[in-house]
Structure formats: structure tokens, C-alpha cells
Amino acid sequence: MTQDARKQHDEKHGDAVTSGPWVDIDLSALCKNFATIRKKTQSAETGAVVKCDGYGLGAGNVARALAAREECRSFFVAYGEEGAALRKRLQDVSPAPAIYVFSGVAAEHFDLFRDHALTPVLNTMNQARLWTSAFPGVPAAAMVETGINRAGLAPGDLTALANMADLNLEVLMSHLACAATPSHQMNARQRSLFAEFATTFPKARKSLAASAGSLMGADYHFDLLRPGIALYGASPFVDPAPELAPVATLRAPIMQLRRINAGETVGYDGVFKAARDSMIAVAAIGYGDGMPRSAGGRAMAFIDGALHPVVGRISMDMTTIDVTDAPSPPETGAVAEFYGPNLSINTAAAAASTIAYELLTGLGGRVDRRYV
């Protein structure tokens, strides 16, 4: 490029943009996805998993929308503290929703559970003994192991559990290991084991399905569905699930445009080398915001109506995009979308060798959550 051309470029694109990334969160789409799942079941209640701050999108706002617009009355979190914070946000909802805590209860949390009316998901006999001695007759849930081999009671503990006089077991749960692949033989095996174990607790409601099980069919539904990721608009399957509406749209402004000559490199370690004279758009988002570094050279960005490749290393605060093929280069301040209605979150996740769950829960603290 001549000095003159460079000067002209700098004059046209010289205004640096200094604002950062944001995620638009479509609560109507969230509610639509909830309704889509609810319509799939004849008899089961549809709950909502809002652990990890509602998969990064704000547990309080997500749960309030589902409670108010869809009458969702069962929420699930991972830890007692999450449950307590959620209870405060749902104070005015009537009747008060159930809040289940997947990790169960420990003695130092008795006050927390009592003050916020939390329901533990008991994972060990020790937790079951703790709970029944502190809160005899107060409803609890329990997780039984059927094959994922994470937290949960061993099947051999169930008889002892059933014999606990002070246990009021409201829900018996298990969790599928391989539901991302509906045809996997593990699903049917876990389903029939669960049905067998459930006969020990005839009065308890039964809950096996997360998002994948909820979308897989009535066989997996039992009495209470626990969808998470599908509510947030991402497919729980290896394959896309077109019936789900995108909820989160990750966006960042183009802070600067840079013209480079063929042979120049872009970003750390010079891993991208331009094969032609190129126009590079610098977006104000990086791995510090949850734009995975592993997506460098593989992700796409949607700008001014077209997809363009992310090139070079992703930095902490910046992502570089090759917009050479745009009919006219974007202006500074143009908006780049990294997933959303124009680029599915499942595709974006695959480009980073990960899953949508990790993209959402990895959204950084400085990504502005905007509810639309």
C-alpha cells in the first residue's frame, strides 16, 4: 500500500471505538423454548435449571421471566448459595416455587436451607441422615446413580433410604450420561434401571430428563423435566435442534479497521499471515470475555450481513476478523455477532472445540447483559 492510500484509510477509519462486548438476552425466546418443551409432554411438569447464574445469562432474570410468563414452579441450582440468591429474586412469586439444590446439603448450610426454603437433592446416605435429623419430614429429593457415575446414591443404598422414617422423599432423580446422542444404548439402559429403582419409592415423583431427555420423547419424561441448555436456545444434541429459538446473541463493536499488505502477520505469534492485501477488523472482545482462545483461526463473525473468518490468535480484549471480502469495509462501530440468530451457538462452540454450555457459562463479567 502506498503512503497516500494508508493516510486515506487512517482518515476514514480513524475513530477508535472504546466500548466493549455485550450479550443480548431474549427472554421471550427463553419463554418460547420453555413452552416448546412443555408441549412435548403429556403428564410431566416442566422445571428449569438455572445453575451457574442461569448458564451465564442471569439466574434471577431468567427465573422471574419463566415464573411470571410460563408459570414455571420448579427451579434447579447447583449450590445452596445459588438457591438462596434465587429465592430472594423470587420472593414475590406466588405460589412460591420449589428450588432444588443438586449438590445436596451440609451441616453448615442448615440455616441457609431453612431460611430460603431450599430442597436438597441428597447424593449420599450421610446427606440423607443429616437432612432427616435436622429437618424430619421436610421434603427432599434424591439422586440415584444409573450409569453416569458422578454424584448420587448407589443403587445398593436405596432400601436403607426407603426405610428412613423421617425422610419425606418428594422427587427421585437420575441423570443420563449419553443423551447428546439419542440413539446411544446407554440411554435406554439408564431409563430402565431408573424405572426399576423408582418402584422402591412409589410416592415420590420421578425425574430423569434434562434438555436432551425432554426432547427425546415420552419414555424419558416421567414426572418432572429438568431442562437447562435448551431453554437458553442451544441444542443439547450433537446435531442441531431447529425447534429452539436463539436466546443469547454475543456482540462486540469493531474498534478499528486495519489495512495490511500481503505477507504481513496479525496478532500474537504471527500465526495468521495474509496471502493478499487484506482488511482486518478489530473487535472489542477477547478470551477475557469468554471468546475462547481455541477459536482463533476457526470462529466466524457476522458483520453487515455476511460471515467473515476470525484470523490469528484471540487476545484477552481483542479479536481480529478478515473482512477483505466485504464489498465495502465495515465502519468503526459496526457490530460483529459471534453467535445468535445469524450464527448458531452450537456452530460457534464447535469452532472452539467445545459445547454451547461452556460458551454461555464462560461469558466474562465485563460482558454487558442486555435484556431484550
Ligand SMILES: *Cc1c(COP(=O)(O)O)cnc(C)c1O
Ligand atoms: C445441569 C443439569 C441439568 C440440565 O442439563 P441440560 O443438559 O442443560 O438440560 C439437569 N439435571 C442435572 C442433574 C444437571 O446437573
